[in-house]
Amino acid sequence: MAVCNGVPALSFIQSPLDLNDLQRHLAAFTVAHTTDQLRMALRIADPIFLRVVVSALGPQAETCLRAGFAAWHLIGRDGHLTTWAGSAATSIAPPVPDGRWILSDAGFNAIVGSGEADALMCAAVRREPSLAERTRACELHRRTVALVTVLDRQKVESPAERSRLVRKALRFDDPLEGELWLKQNAGGMS
Template identity: 50%
Template structure:
């Protein structure tokens, strides 16, 4: 596994800083997101007599390296509330591109939401675990092994791809991961909150999980296919394609997914061709005309 930062930075959902449309795969936060979070925390509150819950933000520094640098500096201060997940692991060299755990107070929530608005980099863990135990628990899931012996970085702080990632890791790893939290509150592609229930509190979870272990080639392929629509959209941004000003990330992703599904039905599997055709079709103002054109082109190439 290379420790080079460009490799560790998951570029699937990150558009460039310049271009007609900055695409990050996620819409701006819902206007009442803070209220949604408060309500979700109350739903998953501990039962009387159970251990109290702490609230922790999980932040992906790769989505905003400038903020990652600030978090890294904070984590080095005495008695800091910020902890780098990769500290003491093989991925420690990621530094500001790594994952950070922040033990929150109520006053931290609103400014943190504003700082991370519109990027897939923030979620919230509600848990009875001590911060050190939670850090160790999450660090155990930093890497997975592929069938050919390679190591895969598990960027679990991306809230919109986390569900697909967990499915790829398999039911045993999911059970182990859920033992570390009572609820994981994810900011979805639509900018709203989506909560995932854990099992911490129903039993004493291990301080350190066994981690995800092996990910099969089939599961890895399925996971990468989940990210293909975002890859096509990022390619369109890099090509300075006109995707339609004001179009939401949800709608752009829906359009790209429909076009790729059409290529699947046409049995066109070449990734380079799929990306090229997808970028061109996305620039067409009429979605039906785009699908007709794409079907025609795929028929010639398949």
């Protein structure tokens, strides 16, 4: 936990590869290039973003990544253990990708967009720790995703306003009351 700055980011990989080969294999998925040649660091080791990142890179990247492990066990958004099956069944090293993954504009937007609810939820909990004391993190995240959808529909674009509104809506014990409050107040009322 200390290495993860207090945030649980634990997963287990079953692989026939020795540790050095597995490390080299996974390292090939830590950077992508956007269509305009900018480099983007990928949070491949973060179990929360793993599927988003791999999906954004496309089917070829997923096939290549899965060739390095037999199973990847991680905690899903719902707080339950999930297993992602790989295709490595022998100790033969998978083909090494060229390390030049191209991230489409849609893929880039998917990665960035998937992190907004996390950022808003974490900011709310930092300002009001009681939110995390009353509600499980997976439930807070589910509620925050629903609130972000409301903000998008209401066309609230200011990051500061989005953060303020989400924090206030999360204070409600009943998630539906929080969403209703947000729908009524997303026009700028404090």
